[in-house]
Amino acid sequence: MLKLTYTEAGLYLERLDISLEEFVINRMLLSLRSGLSIHIESSRAAFLLTADVVDLLLLKSVMSDRLSNKLSVDRVDDRYVEVCFSGTWISSDLCAEEGTLVTALGDRVEFYLHKLWKISESTLTFAN
Template structure:
């Protein structure tokens, strides 16, 4: 399962070993125990990756083999690729873009996407120093 946590300024991508159903059930129980509203709805999430990252070709091949219904990769321009995922959005129900997006796909595709995202973050950190 992939979990994208969106904050006011950025997002963080995690690869979790729990099933989507287990994770959502735990989140519902937590919200009930702390008295927090929780809204779950089908949604999409998108983010950009540098187009020159190694491994993008392998990710594209994995998507074509297993996950075309869940994930799409498209070129934005010469520098960036857009990743679009289908899954579920969990939030407190406010109109803010703060919440958690979760999706599940083949283990291979999840692994490649998470690895490539980590490489993009490392490159961005190196450039900002």
């Protein structure tokens, strides 16, 4: 499962060894037990990768046809590639800009996307 967390400071992508359903249930239970509100809905998320770290042919080869309606990868310009996917958005309320989007895309795709994101982030950090 991939977990994309949006915060005021930016975003962070994690790969977790837990099912999507188990993660959502755990978040709901945490919310109930702590008395905090929770909002859960189907949604889409996107993040950018630096184009120089992405082998689009390899990435598209690990994506199966069954993911075509759930995941897209498109070149934005010479420098960036956008990864967009659907999943479950979890936040404190309906209008929150901070929250978490979780999705299950399969181990191989998740591993490769997470690896590319880490490389891309280190490239961006090093460049700044």
